[in-house]
Amino acid sequence: MSCSRRTLLKNTVKGAIAGAVPLSALKFLSPTEVKAAIGDAKVRWGFLVDTTKCVGCGFCVKACKKENEVPYDAPVTRTWVERYVITKDKKAHIDSPMGGRDGFTSRQIKDDGEPPENIPPEEITKAFFVPKLCNQCENPVCVQVCPVGATYQTPDGVVLVDRTWCIGCGYCIMACPYGVRFFHPKYHTAEKCTFCYHRITKGLKTACVDACPFGARRIGNLKDPNDPVTKAILSERVAVLKDEYGTKPQVFYIGLDYDVR
Amino acid sequence: MKNHVLRPLWLAIVFVAAILLARYYVVPSDFGVHPGVHGKSFTYGFYRQGDIQDWKNFKVKYRGRDLCADCHDKEFAKIKASPHSIIQCENCHGPAIDHPDNPATLKINRSRALCLRCHADLGYPDSNRAQIPGIDPKEHNAGEACVDCHNPHNPDLEDME
Numbered sequence: 001m002s003c004s005r006r007t008l009l010k011n012t013v014k015g016a017i018a019g020a021v022p023l024s025a026l027k028f029l030s031p032t033e034v035k036a037a038i039g040d041a042k043v044r045w046g047f048l049v050d051t052t053k054c055v056g057c058g059f060c061v062k063a064c065k066k067e068n069e070v071p072y073d074a075p076v077t078r079t080w081v082e083r084y085v086i087t088k089d090k091k092a093h094i095d096s097p098m099g100g101r102d103g104f105t106s107r108q109i110k111d112d113g114e115p116p117e118n119i120p121p122e123e124i125t126k127a128f129f130v131p132k133l134c135n136q137c138e139n140p141v142c143v144q145v146c147p148v149g150a151t152y153q154t155p156d157g158v159v160l161v162d163r164t165w166c167i168g169c170g171y172c173i174m175a176c177p178y179g180v181r182f183f184h185p186k187y188h189t190a191e192k193c194t195f196c197y198h199r200i201t202k203g204l205k206t207a208c209v210d211a212c213p214f215g216a217r218r219i220g221n222l223k224d225p226n227d228p229v230t231k232a233i234l235s236e237r238v239a240v241l242k243d244e245y246g247t248k249p250q251v252f253y254i255g256l257d258y259d260v261r
Numbered sequence: 262m263k264n265h266v267l268r269p270l271w272l273a274i275v276f277v278a279a280i281l282l283a284r285y286y287v288v289p290s291d292f293g294v295h296p297g298v299h300g301k302s303f304t305y306g307f308y309r310q311g312d313i314q315d316w317k318n319f320k321v322k323y324r325g326r327d328l329c330a331d332c333h334d335k336e337f338a339k340i341k342a343s344p345h346s347i348i349q350c351e352n353c354h355g356p357a358i359d360h361p362d363n364p365a366t367l368k369i370n371r372s373r374a375l376c377l378r379c380h381a382d383l384g385y386p387d388s389n390r391a392q393i394p395g396i397d398p399k400e401h402n403a404g405e406a407c408v409d410c411h412n413p414h415n416p417d418l419e420d421m422e
Contacts, residue, residue, distance in 0.1 A: 014368070016354060027392075028356070038369065043297070052389060053389055055389050055390040055393060056378075056383075056387065056388075056390060057293070057378040057379045058378060059352045059378070062352075063323055063352070063356075066322060066323075066325050066355065066356050067321075067322050067356065068319075085385070087376065102374065102378070102380070103377070103378030104378075104381075104383065105374065105377040105378060105381040105398065106381065106383075106398075107383055107384065109367050121384035121385075124384070124385065124386070126385075126386075126387050127383070127385035127386075127387070127388050128385070128387070128388050129388065129390075134350050137300065139295065139305075140305065143304070143305050144304055144305075149292070149307040149308050149309070150308070151306075151308075152295075152297070152299065152305065152306060152307065152308035152312075153297050153298055153299070153305040153306065154313055155295075155297045155298065157298050160312065160316055162312040162315075163314070164309070164315075165308075165309055165312070170410070175329075194290075194316060195367060197313075197316045197317060197319070198316060198317055198319035198321060199321055202317075202321070204321065204325075207322075207323045210323055210325060210349060211351070211352055213347040213349065213352070214347065214389065247368060248335045
């Protein structure tokens with residue numbers, strides 16, 4: 001291979017220019033340009049859970065399973081309700097039988113790996129219910145780890161799974177810090193809450209939001225400052241789950257407690 | 262170059278070409294990096310774009326109670342004026358899907374379990390559960406259907422027959 005001084009110089013200059021372009025592009029982008037690059041930046045779905053309103057009826061779980069065709073009697077679910085009973089000895093008793101699908105109809109509570117317990121009311125210092133669902137993170141780790149591009153973040157911020165493309169390796173199920181993913185018993189692909197993408201994109205609310213009689217679950221557009229949910233998130237004291245992971249959850253909670261992880 | 266060097270080389274080239282050709286046919290044309298929340302990001306936006314439409318096409322099954330008002334106006338008006346006004350019809354009767362075309366009728370669930378979701382007294386003082394009038398399922402007319410005595414569409418105790 002031969003290389004004249006002329007071509008060497010030419011290529012060096014070309015390379016320098018090529019190298020400089022992305023740098024300058026990064027530096028001089030105005031906020032408007034960034035918005036344009038992001039595409040349709042008018043919608044970003046967010047969720048607000050008011051745990052103080054939840055009574056543990058489980059209608060949200062039932063509605064989610066039926067709406068989204070998650071096999072009803074399989075022990076997997078896209079959303080679930082956890083019961084927390086804190087006793088005077090400061091112990092937290094936590095359960096979620098069948099994800100709370102049939103509600104909580106007795107005082108009997110079964111901690112992981114322990115026999116069922118009937119805690120008398122005078123032992124209880126506080127007790128409450130916490131609905132859980134996919135946090136539709138700003139930085140979804142489940143998407144980062146997918147080796148084939150089967151799971152992704154839509155422009156309006158919802159993380160979806162492409163069932164035709166998923167190879168069922170299970171990396172995303174392991175990666176999610178919130179444990180919201182599982183294998184679909186029928187399709188054998190990764191499955192998760194979609195914020196009822198087929199409903200919210202038609203102007204409906206998610207099935208769980210519609211099912212909740214007490215307004216414990218709400219969904220809204222975080223990019224719309226006049227959206228009542230956005231207003232509530234901005235004006236009330238809200239928290240997110242496992243903030244320390246840096247995933248930036250978009251499901252906000254009112255009334256979280258030390259024991260809720 | 263010697264033949265025994267070239268032969269495996271050709272084989273390798275044909276192999277790679279076959280993979281590229283297969284890839285061309287297997288990978289859909291809308292598969293790639295698409296703009297999203299993080300701009301054009303390989304990390305978050307590498308996918309088949311048609312899948313978004315596939316998810317949008319999923320069937321809606323819970324239709325909301327305004328739909329029921331047209332045909333079941335009696336039940337609708339009754340429950341609207343009752344202490345149960347906050348409960349959606351489909352919570353108790355199941356998803357409407359294409360009712361009354363398919364299914365022609367919705368199930369009637371007369372089980373005690375349906376009512377106990379909210380009315381079983383758990384004795385959790387600071388939970389909103391305590392705001393709902395509660396009963397002890399083992400004590401309160403055990404074995405009988407709640408709806409034999411209470412009207413699910415108007416449970417007001419004043420209006421009990």
